[in-house]
Amino acid sequence: MDTHPAKPAAPVNLTAALASFEEVYSPRIVARMNDYDVRIAHTEGEHVWHVHEDTDEFFLVLDGRFDIALRDGEGKESTVVLHKGDVFVVPRGTEHKPSSPGGSILMFEPSGTASTGDRYEGELPDHVDSTTGHELA
Amino acid sequence: MDTHPAKPAAPVNLTAALASFEEVYSPRIVARMNDYDVRIAHTEGEHVWHVHEDTDEFFLVLDGRFDIALRDGEGKESTVVLHKGDVFVVPRGTEHKPSSPGGSILMFEPSGTASTGDRYEGELPDHVDSTTGHELA
Numbered sequence: 001m002d003t004h005p006a007k008p009a010a011p012v013n014l015t016a017a018l019a020s021f022e023e024v025y026s027p028r029i030v031a032r033m034n035d036y037d038v039r040i041a042h043t044e045g046e047h048v049w050h051v052h053e054d055t056d057e058f059f060l061v062l063d064g065r066f067d068i069a070l071r072d073g074e075g076k077e078s079t080v081v082l083h084k085g086d087v088f089v090v091p092r093g094t095e096h097k098p099s100s101p102g103g104s105i106l107m108f109e110p111s112g113t114a115s116t117g118d119r120y121e122g123e124l125p126d127h128v129d130s131t132t133g134h135e136l137a
Numbered sequence: 138m139d140t141h142p143a144k145p146a147a148p149v150n151l152t153a154a155l156a157s158f159e160e161v162y163s164p165r166i167v168a169r170m171n172d173y174d175v176r177i178a179h180t181e182g183e184h185v186w187h188v189h190e191d192t193d194e195f196f197l198v199l200d201g202r203f204d205i206a207l208r209d210g211e212g213k214e215s216t217v218v219l220h221k222g223d224v225f226v227v228p229r230g231t232e233h234k235p236s237s238p239g240g241s242i243l244m245f246e247p248s249g250t251a252s253t254g255d256r257y258e259g260e261l262p263d264h265v266d267s268t269t270g271h272e273l274a
Binding site for chain 1: 143144145146148149150151152167168169170171173175192193194195197207209217219220222223224225226227228229230231243245246247
């Protein structure tokens with residue numbers, strides 16, 4: 001059995017990584033730790049209402065503004081407005097819909113988590129990618 | 138059974154959170170997601186050689202510079218030099234020793250992970266806190 005530790009992946013600079021693609025709401029995986037991904041995305045426009053039944057979702061706003069509309073257990077809606085440097089966790093099972101006038105975010109989530117959740121409402125607009133995260137080019 | 142989603146925690150701004158304490162190498166928990174913590178710390182000076190046998194450790198440099206000396210399976214040392222916006226993962230089982238001329242970092246790790254690992258070398262200097270993370274004041 002090989003008990004040697006894994007070789008570390010090279011560092012990734014988030015500014016350079018964000019400059020390497022333009023698509024909004026199309027997360028790129030910048031790091032993996034245990035069975036989690038660290039993903040980044042450009043944000044602009046309306047995402048879709050969706051829910052992750054089995055996992056919380058962590059957001060850090062890297063630039064710009066990022067809003068998250070949330071529905072509580074009674075279906076009542078509220079919106080969390082996030083700016084650069086803000087962190088926020090959407091609890092598992094909470095329906096939410098991101099939107100943004102423009103910006104970028106970092107997310108932590110279990111590998112394999114779909115960007116549009118276990119289910120989403122309505123039609124998927126062209127500018128929203130349903131993905132478990134793309135590799136950096 | 139209560140199937141209502143958990144109430145979300147309020148957003149935390151990292152700049153404000155970092156300004157709320159001064160101690161170096163004394164991580165504060167800014168968010169929790171699933172069974173993981175998101176922690177931040179000021180960095181300055183030498184940490185200690187230590188290892189997390191059972192978990193990878195994710196770092197994002199928020200400001201300044203943060204270096205991580207690493208030992209490979211043969212005990213050979215190398216150092217990864219990280220600047221603002223760089224992300225890096227120390228693989229589980231890898232002995233490492235952070236150091237910094239000054240800065241701040243964000244970490245992602247399983248709740249309960251000790252800042253000095255499962256074991257560390259030598260005496261713990263006064264400026265290194267052995268903790269599983271403190272609450273923000």
